[in-house]
Amino acid sequence: MEAVPGALGTSASFALRLGQTIFSSASLLFMCLDVQFYSYTCFSYLVTVMGLVTPWSVSLALVDAYSVFVKCLPRQPRVLLVIIVGDCALSFLSLAAACSTASVASLLAEVGSPYCPSKICSRYQLSAAMAFMSWFLSFASTLFNLWLLPSL
Amino acid sequence: MEAVPGALGTSASFALRLGQTIFSSASLLFMCLDVQFYSYTCFSYLVTVMGLVTPWSVSLALVDAYSVFVKCLPRQPRVLLVIIVGDCALSFLSLAAACSTASVASLLAEVGSPYCPSKICSRYQLSAAMAFMSWFLSFASTLFNLWLLPSL
Numbered sequence: 001m002e003a004v005p006g007a008l009g010t011s012a013s014f015a016l017r018l019g020q021t022i023f024s025s026a027s028l029l030f031m032c033l034d035v036q037f038y039s040y041t042c043f044s045y046l047v048t049v050m051g052l053v054t055p056w057s058v059s060l061a062l063v064d065a066y067s068v069f070v071k072c073l074p075r076q077p078r079v080l081l082v083i084i085v086g087d088c089a090l091s092f093l094s095l096a097a098a099c100s101t102a103s104v105a106s107l108l109a110e111v112g113s114p115y116c117p118s119k120i121c122s123r124y125q126l127s128a129a130m131a132f133m134s135w136f137l138s139f140a141s142t143l144f145n146l147w148l149l150p151s152l
Numbered sequence: 153m154e155a156v157p158g159a160l161g162t163s164a165s166f167a168l169r170l171g172q173t174i175f176s177s178a179s180l181l182f183m184c185l186d187v188q189f190y191s192y193t194c195f196s197y198l199v200t201v202m203g204l205v206t207p208w209s210v211s212l213a214l215v216d217a218y219s220v221f222v223k224c225l226p227r228q229p230r231v232l233l234v235i236i237v238g239d240c241a242l243s244f245l246s247l248a249a250a251c252s253t254a255s256v257a258s259l260l261a262e263v264g265s266p267y268c269p270s271k272i273c274s275r276y277q278l279s280a281a282m283a284f285m286s287w288f289l290s291f292a293s294t295l296f297n298l299w300l301l302p303s304l
């Protein structure tokens with residue numbers, strides 16, 4: 001097995017997946033709890049995308065944990081390709097969601113109180129920041145796995 | 153020279169660059185002409201990014217045109233790497249700009265006339281659509297060049 005740090009089945013990959021799980025679920029929580037997010041399209045979009053990213057990251061974190069702690073799984077090029085394409089698509093979706101949430105939240109914060117009380121507005125912005133972190137980590141996973149692909 | 157369609161120096165790449173130039177300058181024109189775009193942060197951001205993408209695409213289109221019509225230039229891995237990194241960064245920036253512009257434009261269209269007369273609002277949306285097309289084409293260029301890189 002090659003020693004590409006961050007590729008599928010290594011401990012660095014496990015750390016990346018764990019980070020994605022934490023950030024995407026934090027973004028989901030900041031957006032969903034006690035906030036009427038469904039009155040704006042882009043906030044609903046963020047919730048949808050983060051609701052896709054969280055189970056994807058959790059399941060891949062479980063695969064990595066099994067591979068690190070129990071038994072090293074064999075890597076198949078097809079499985080890796082599916083994971084790369086999925087990561088790439090989810091990272092684009094989460095970048096798009098983060099950007100639109102951030103811009104709408106800052107616009108609402110500018111317009112002021114009738115549309116967005118300051119406490120809720122800062123939660124929207126926190127949620128967008130968490131989505132940005134999740135995008136960054138899943139893009140890193142994509143690159144590490146893409147690096148590994150030609151050697152299989 | 154390898155026959156990867158869409159990689160640097162082929163006619164498909166020339167077509168891609170031409171498309172990027174057209175879409176990014178169309179996005180710039182829709183946003184800039186007779187519109188007070190600088191009153192919103194994300195519209196200024198779109199103008200900045202498209203102002204970067206347009207000269208980048210024009211210069212690479214010129215390189216491709218020279219390579220196709222006059223004399224085939226030798227490909228160097230370092231130059232190709234710089235082009236890939238630049239394309240990738242610009243495609244992320246233009247995706248971010250397109251998403252934030254689209255979400256803010258649709259929010260303004262929902263809020264209605266005092267913030268956004270309907271004629272100007274549809275121009276914002278057209279500009280965002282052009283930025284999306286430009287993102288798609290520059291991401292395609294990135295992928296084609298990345299495909300060529302290991303063979304050099």
